[in-house]
Amino acid sequence: MAFAVKAMGRVPPWNPMTRMLYMDRLEACYDRTFTARVVESFPDAVVLDQTLFYPLGGGQEWDTGTLTTTDGRVVAVREVTKRGPVRHVVGPGHGLAIGDTVTGAIDWGRRYAHMRMHTAQHLVSGLAYEMFGGIRTVGNQIHATRSRIDFNPVEFTNPMLADLASAANDIIRSKQAITAATMTRDQVLAEQPPERTNMDLLPKSVTDLRVIRIGADVDLCPCAGTHVLNTGEIGDVAILGRRAKGQGTQRVEYTLAGLEPNDAPKDSA
Ligand SMILES: [Zn+2]
Numbered sequence: 475m476a477f478a479v480k481a482m483g484r485v486p487p488w489n490p491m492t493r494m495l496y497m498d499r500l501e502a503c504y505d506r507t508f509t510a511r512v513v514e515s516f517p518d519a520v521v522l523d524q525t526l527f528y529p530l531g532g533g534q535e536w537d538t539g540t541l542t543t544t545d546g547r548v549v550a551v552r553e554v555t556k557r558g559p560v561r562h563v564v565g566p567g568h569g570l571a572i573g574d575t576v577t578g579a580i581d582w583g584r585r586y587a588h589m590r591m592h593t594a595q596h597l598v599s600g601l602a603y604e605m606f607g608g609i610r611t612v613g614n615q616i617h618a619t620r621s622r623i624d625f626n627p628v629e630f631t632n633p634m635l636a637d638l639a640s641a642a643n644d645i646i647r648s649k650q651a652i653t654a655a656t657m658t659r660d661q662v663l664a665e666q667p668p669e670r671t672n673m674d675l676l677p678k679s680v681t682d683l684r685v686i687r688i689g690a691d692v693d694l695c696p697c698a699g700t701h702v703l704n705t706g707e708i709g710d711v712a713i714l715g716r717r718a719k720g721q722g723t724q725r726v727e728y729t730l731a732g733l734e735p736n737d738a739p740k741d742s743a
Pocket of ligand 1: 592596696697698699
């Protein structure tokens with residue numbers, strides 16, 4: 475039964491690929507609903523032919539939301555992963571079958587918080603590299619209310635972190651445009667050292683990179699995450715603290731104006 479439906483579909487069932495709609499252009503990060511077809515169905519998850527849901531990756535948390543069937547049944551998307559195909563985890567008993575058409579809706583409050591937080595991370599990482607002798611970003615975790623960046627090698631003091639937040643907020647308040655483009659490795663390397671963009675950690679097989687640029691030359695970084703279109707949307711960065719993670723690494727935690735850690739963002743969809 476399932477195979478008959480699969481055979482009629484355009485997406486090969488043995489290797490379902492999902493078109494990531496938010497990657498089409500940066501403006502698409504602001505889209506909240508989409509229509510898709512179920513191309514794989516697992517006991518607790520489905521794969522769609524296209525999606526706006528961001529899967530866990532690059533330090534950024536997944537989007538949550540709903541899938542609504544043509545007969546009006548609403549299924550909650552709890553988690554989205556990308557180990558192989560992009561799986562929308564909907565839990566057991568979801569009843570979604572291959573070939574079904576669904577309307578997806580993402581939780582906009584959570585998504586927009588991630589867009590602001592992730593763009594803030596690029597800004598803070600780039601500024602820290604420039605201000606403190608080329609320190610690298612060796613890890614990051616983007617969440618909706620508080621996020622963190624691991625730097626190495628560095629021994630931050632409170633005045634250094636105050637300077638970092640102040641420099642970030644100057645750029646945020648100056649409302650600089652953010653753009654996405656496709657560039658070759660050589661084009662990226664001509665603009666930024668590999669330690670700043672972590673280009674040296676990307677597999678050599680990746681030749682064309684989706685890059686996110688802040689302003690004309692504030693920052694340039696290969697990234698598949700979701701981002702805002704203007705630094706003014708980020709809101710002021712507030713650094714919450716730092717702690718040593720060993721071997722010269724320090725973890726800096728931050729939040730943004732309006733995203734206080736104990737105040738979960740409202741779904742404004
Ligand atoms: Zn990024």
